[in-house]
Amino acid sequence: PEGSTPTPVTTVSQYACQRRTTIENSNKIFTDAFEVLADSYEFSEIEGSCLAFRRAASVLKSLPCVVRCLGDTEDLPCLGDHTKAVMEEILQYGRSFEVEKILSDERFQTLKLFTSVFGVGPKTAEKWYRRGLRSFSDILTEPDIHLNRMQQTGFLHYEDISRAVSKAEARALGNIIDEAVHAITLDAMIALTGGFRRGKEFGHDVDFIVTTPELDRERTLLPDIIDRLEQQGILLYCDYQASTFDITKLPSHRFEAMDHFAKCFLILRLEGSKVEGGLNCAEEDRRGWRAVRVDLVLPPMDRYAFALLGWTGSRQFERDLRRFARSERRMLLDNHALYDKTKMLAVSLAGRVEERSSFSLCLFVSRPRSL
Ligand code: DCP
Ligand code: MG
Numbered sequence: 001p002e003g004s005t006p007t008p009v010t011t012v013s014q015y016a017c018q019r020r021t022t023i024e025n026s027n028k029i030f031t032d033a034f035e036v037l038a039d040s041y042e043f044s045e046i047e048g049s050c051l052a053f054r055r056a057a058s059v060l061k062s063l064p065c066v067v068r069c070l071g072d073t074e075d076l077p078c079l080g081d082h083t084k085a086v087m088e089e090i091l092q093y094g095r096s097f098e099v100e101k102i103l104s105d106e107r108f109q110t111l112k113l114f115t116s117v118f119g120v121g122p123k124t125a126e127k128w129y130r131r132g133l134r135s136f137s138d139i140l141t142e143p144d145i146h147l148n149r150m151q152q153t154g155f156l157h158y159e160d161i162s163r164a165v166s167k168a169e170a171r172a173l174g175n176i177i178d179e180a181v182h183a184i185t186l187d188a189m190i191a192l193t194g195g196f197r198r199g200k201e202f203g204h205d206v207d208f209i210v211t212t213p214e215l216d217r218e219r220t221l222l223p224d225i226i227d228r229l230e231q232q233g234i235l236l237y238c239d240y241q242a243s244t245f246d247i248t249k250l251p252s253h254r255f256e257a258m259d260h261f262a263k264c265f266l267i268l269r270l271e272g273s274k275v276e277g278g279l280n281c282a283e284e285d286r287r288g289w290r291a292v293r294v295d296l297v298l299p300p301m302d303r304y305a306f307a308l309l310g311w312t313g314s315r316q317f318e319r320d321l322r323r324f325a326r327s328e329r330r331m332l333l334d335n336h337a338l339y340d341k342t343k344m345l346a347v348s349l350a351g352r353v354e355e356r357s358s359f360s361l362c363l364f365v366s367r368p369r370s371l
Pocket of ligand 1: 193194195196200202203204205206207258310311312313314315318
């Protein structure tokens with residue numbers, strides 16, 4: 001009718017890479033429940049339902065306000081009958097009985113506990129559970145259990161690496177890596193990536209990308225960095241994976257969980273004196289140091305933009321970015337390259353880094369900060 005202005009329709013995209021998401025989550029009560037359900041389906045290897053709940057959680061995290069009734073979710077994507085039933089329960093009773101049942105389930109509790117150890121995945125956790133093991137002391141006193149070096153270190157530093165890493169600790173580690181790398185080569189570049197690059201206050205580890213303009217040097221630089229950390233006496237654990245990156249094999253048409261760049265998964269000893277405001281916990285402050293998980297990835301310089309984009313996360317953002325490229329742009333994206341299937345061309349993002357990578361990728365996707 002005359003005089004009335006139409007209400008603007010704001011649609012929420014089904015792709016996380018098209019949703020502007022802040023680090024504040026107004027719908028934690030729902031997303032926490034979804035994450036329990038997703039974990040539970042993951043333990044049962046029901047991938048579809050697991051992904052459905054992770055997607056639903058990601059959608060709710062992008063909303064600026066709390067969902068107050070089921071009607072609020074009418075126009076939202078990725079919410080199926082099961083998700084809505086869980087939300088309805090929470091809206092009505094303040095809790096979900098299905099989620100509570102999972103949380104009190106012995107198998108779920110045990111698998112959650114075992115997979116919280118660095119180096120223990122769902123398969124190993126399940127194997128131990130089936131053998132009747134229920135606690136860490138069950139595992140550590142069972143004579144037939146062989147722990148690999150990663151798991152031994154995981155148990156040894158369990159308390160430290162289970163505790164969240166703060167931004168100040170991430171910054172202190174940045175200085176340590178920066179110093180180590182620049183003692184070896186002056187023209188290397190270091191970027192903080194992962195959750196901290198998205199603006200998170202805490203993380204489970206600290207992720208860095210290191211690259212150098214010197215051709216092929218990124219293939220040999222990492223062992224030198226690791227040696228230096230070792231000499232400094234701060235290397236508690238190192239799993240080094242040499243580069244298997246081969247530019248002639250691009251693009252990869254099948255999904256790969258890991259990229260081919262040289263990388264290492266470390267546990268470092270962080271001295272309290274290096275952290276502004278001290279360590280995160282009183283016990284560590286008394287001891288004077290804590291153990292922290294650190295990942296280093298070394299792409300060649302001309303792959304830097306893709307590596308940075310791929311390691312910034314979140315996992316859901318990365319998943320949807322690749323799906324968006326494939327379904328909406330007929331392009332293939334991974335941590336190595338962007339490939340235009342219609343033109344049979346690799347899209348180049350080589351050269352100047354951050355601004356250029358964000359700029360070029362803005363051509364097909366806006367890059368909001370996302371959790
Ligand atoms: N990543 C990936 N594939 C892997 C490992 C990581 O695509 N196999 C990407 C997505 C992650 C990012 O790298 O978001 C960093 O991995 P983390 O596991 O460190 O996750 P975050 O840094 O996002 O969170 P956290 O605070 O738990 O460290
Ligand atoms: Mg991380």
